[in-house]
Amino acid sequence: MAGKRRYEDGCAFAQSLDIVGERWALLVIRELMFGPKRFTDLKADLPGIASNVLTQRLADLEDAGLVVRREMPPPRKARLYDLSTWGRDLGPVLEAMGRWAARSPLLEGGWPLSVSAAMMSLGSMFRSDLAGDFEGVLGLHLSWQDFTVRVARGRIDVEPVRAAAPQVTVTGDQNILLGVLYMKRPLAEARAQGLRIEGDEAVLTRFAACFEMPEPAPRSPA
Amino acid sequence: MAGKRRYEDGCAFAQSLDIVGERWALLVIRELMFGPKRFTDLKADLPGIASNVLTQRLADLEDAGLVVRREMPPPRKARLYDLSTWGRDLGPVLEAMGRWAARSPLLEGGWPLSVSAAMMSLGSMFRSDLAGDFEGVLGLHLSWQDFTVRVARGRIDVEPVRAAAPQVTVTGDQNILLGVLYMKRPLAEARAQGLRIEGDEAVLTRFAACFEMPEPAPRSPA
DNA sequence: CCGAATCCTGTCCGATACTG
């Protein structure tokens, strides 16, 4: 483990790339953005990552101060990886980058999103101008993870907790849900694909109207 | 060039990492943020990059729609690499990430910054609260690149053009200048190191008061 | 001289198998 490859650039941004610029690093951070996870959860949520690479990234990120490792007390002998407050501060940056990335000329649909990726994308894609004065509370149950989504005063807030008094509750696969929100697929179709929608459907429909896929960016120079 | 390594993740952010996540890619973009450059300029401004890697990155970034290649008309037969408008839209994202990175617990000084990195850092580190109602126009001449820096209404604007009517003009090495701005080194010391300051020194001193190094972030969990 | 192609070497990544 001798030679770590570094940019040797005084720029703080470049120095952060020495850590978060490694392959998979930012995706690990994305997966931890809504709360701690176990090694196996991370591996399952990041299809394609090799276990040794995940081990290495978690160690590097811990050394850099982004990730904190915690042992659960017995009898639940599980190891949990969580973000430090500083690591969690990357959230808005990842959101901004996601918003930028959504305009990529070569964006390809068709691949699945993890639960965390889907929840991050809500923050990225939400459009204040389309929300207007809409207010609503949604409960999401996506493969054993619960979220509360609140829209009010032109802002969206996604919290990793079970909703107390949601107007509408959605249970099922996050990719089907995003199909409703972003691709404007009819609720009937989503239901046929296994999405369960309970409560006030109109709130979900209005919520979907807060999102709109951006046009791909042109390749012209500035 | 057969096997390109991809995440195969539906998340737009992850797909953008397929391009800008490659080693050196974001630093190439940083270097182009203030205008087009030639291959050789890029190589000089990115100490440590291998020419074949730079070639590869420029080709990948062009394919992805971030970089546009332009030929200069004869007789100056030079090839220029520029950002597309979409590529330049990454500017605020890089600034935000730089602001985050400046709080890294393992941030190391001592390495030089390129001219572009130094100019980006001005946008990252500028603090509206410290600027107050200060207004000023500075002209910077850093190794044959000219910039106009304008502060007004709590905002900073850095443009890659020669200043028309600057209140103060700074000529020399960007690292010495940043020593004045961030590390609060005395002007006399900076002058002794070769920095030339012409015009109203007080404007430069007040400008420096708009910046303050942040405390390194703690490693505690959220 | 600039931009890029072509070596070769070293490091990192990816996949699978295996262990406490």
Next chain:
DNA sequence: CAGTATCGGACAGGATTCGG
């Protein structure tokens, strides 16, 4: 469950060379 061990292959780094 949470990693380690191992190995082939992909990519980065550096020097050199070649075409405009």
